[in-house]
Amino acid sequence: MEVAIVILNWNGKYLLERYLTSVVTHSEQAKIYIADNASTDDSLEYLAEQFPEIIILKNTKNLGYAGGYNEALKYVEEDIYVLLNNDVEVTQGWLTGILSLFKTSESIAAVQPKIKSIQDPTKFDYAGAAGGFIDALGYPYCRGRIFDHIEEDQGQYDTDIEIFWASGACFAIRKDHFREIEGFDKSYFAHQEEIDLCWRLKNKGYSIWCTSKSEVYHQGGGTLASSKPQKTFLNFRNSLSSLLKNSKRNPVPVILLRMVLDGLAALRFIFKGQFLHFFAIFKAHISFYRFIPEMTTKRKQLTKRNQNFSVKSIVWDSFIIKTKKYSELNKYEK
Template sequence: MEVAVIILNWNGRKLLEKYLPSVITHSENAKIYVADNASSDDSLEFLAKQFPEIIILKNTTNLGFAGGYNEALKYVEEEVYVLLNNDVEVTQGWLTGILSLFETSKKIAAIQPKIKSIQNPTKFDYAGAAGGFIDAIGYPYCRGRIFDHIEEDKGQYDTDIEIFWASGACFAIRKNCFRKAKGFDESYFAHQEEIDLCWRLKNLGYSIWCASKSEVYHQGGGTLSGSSPKKTFLNFRNSLNTLLKNSKKNPLPIILLRMILDGLAALRFIFNGQLLHFFAIFKAHISFYSLIPKMLKQRKRIEKKQQEFIINSIVWHSFVLNIKSYNALKNDNK
C-alpha cells in the first residue's frame, strides 16, 4: 500500500524544524511531501537546505487548510494520503496501525490515530483525542475530550472503533475516496472541514475509524491560536454550513436551535469580556447567511443516508448533567 505523508505549511519554519525530523525517522516506506501555502518566512529555503529529500508542493497563495490540501493533492498519486499538521510529532510504528486497519475493509475511507498533547503527554489532545463524534445538532466531541474537558489516557480507549469524524491534525484517507468526495469544501477555508468531509463520506456509504495502536502528539495552535477570534468565526460558521449541507432531517429547526445556542455562547463571551469573540460569532452568522444558497445547492447533490448520533445534545449532558467523559456519556445514554 503506497503511502504519502503530506504536511501543510504556512510560515511554519520553526514547527518544521521541531517536528519534521520525527516524521522522517518514523515514516518508513512513505513518501513525504510539504505543501506550502505561499509562506513569507524562510520555510522553503530551510527545507531545501536541511531536508532536500522532501518533495515540496508550492501553492501560489494561502488557500487555507481546505484549499491548500485540495490543490496540493492534485499532484499526489499514492494510494493513501496521510494529512499531517506541521505541529505534530509522530512515534515509532505510527503508520502501521493505520495501514493495518485500512486493510481490513475497503469501506473504511478515513482513519485517525490517538492524538495526545505534547504539552501534557499523559492527556489526550483537544483536536481529535481518540476519535470524533457529533450530537444531533452538530456539536463535535471526542473520546477523551468533551468541550474543554480533556481526559488522561489511561488505556480506556485502546480499541479500534468506528467514529463519526477523524481529526484533520492527523487524517489518513484513501486517495480514491478523497477524490470521489471531491475533497474538502474550500468555502470553509479552515476548521471543521474534516467533519464535513467525513459526513459526506458516510453519506456515500463509507466508514471512519480510529486506530488506537497508532499514536501521535499534537502541539495545537501552531498556525491559529485557540484564543483567536478568527478561529471562533470559522468554527461557528462552518458548523452551521455542515449541518445545512449534510443533515438527513429537515435542517431548519436544527439551524434555528443552533442559532439560539450560538447567541447564548455570544452572551457568555460578553460576560467574560471577550468582545472580539462576540463579534466573531455575529460575523460567522452573517457569513453563513451569504453561503446558504451554495450550501443548499450542495445539499441537493448529497445523498443523505440514515444518521445515528450517540446523543441528542452534548451541551445538555456536559453543562447540565455534568458528564465530562465519553464513557460516562455513553453509559448514561444506554
C-alpha cells in the same frame, strides 16, 4: 499500498524545525511531501537545505487548509494520503496500525490515530483525541475531550472504533475516496472542513475509524491559536454549514435551535470579558446566512443516508448534567 505523508505549511519554519525530524525518522515506508501555502518566511529554504529528499508542492497563495490540500493533492498519486499538521510529532511504528486497519475493509475511507497533547503527554489532545463525534445539533466532541474538558489517557479508549469524524491534525484517507467526493469544501477555508469531509464520506456509505495502535502528539494552535476570534468565527460558521449541507433530517428546526444555543455561547463570552469572540459568533451567523444559497445547492447534490448521532445534545450533557467524560455520556442511537 503506497503511502504519502502530506504536511501543509504556511510560515511554519519554527514548527518544521521542531517536528519534521520525527516524521522523517519514523516514516520509512512513506513518501513525504510539504504542501506550502505561499510561505513568506524561509520555510522552503530550510527544507531545501535540511531535507532535500522531501518533495515540495508550491501553492501560489495561501488557500487555507481546505484549498491548500485540494490543490496540492492533485499531484500526489500514492494510494493513501496521510494528512499531517506541521505541529505534530509522530512515534515509532505510527503508520503500522493505521495501514493495518485499512487492510481490513475496503469500506474504511479514513483512519486517525490516538492524538495526545505534546504539552502534557498524559492527556489527550483537544483536536481529535481518540476519535471524533457530533451530536444531533452538529456540535463536535471526542472520546477523551468534551468542549474544554480533556481527559488523561489511562488506556480507557484503547480500542479500534468507528467514529464520525477524523481529526484534521492527523488522519489518513484513501486517494480514490478523497477524489470521489472532490476533496475538502474550499469555502470552509479552515476548521471543521474535516468533519464536513467525513460526513460526506459517511453519506456515501463509507466508514471512518480511530485506531489506538497508532499514537502521535499534537502541539495545537500552531497556525491559528484558540484564543484568536478568527478561529471562533470559522468554527461556528462552518459547523452550521455542515448541518445545512449534510444532515438527512430537515435542517431548519435544528438551525433555529442552534441560533439560540450559539447566542448563549456568545453571552458566555461576554461574561468572560472576551468581547471579540462574542462578535466573532455574530459575524459567523451573518456569514453563514450568506452561505445558505450555496450550501442549499450543495445539499441537493449530495446523497443522504440515515445518520447515527451518539448524543442528542452535548451541550445538555456537558453544561446541565455536568458530564465531563465520553464514557459517562448518556448515549443513544437514532
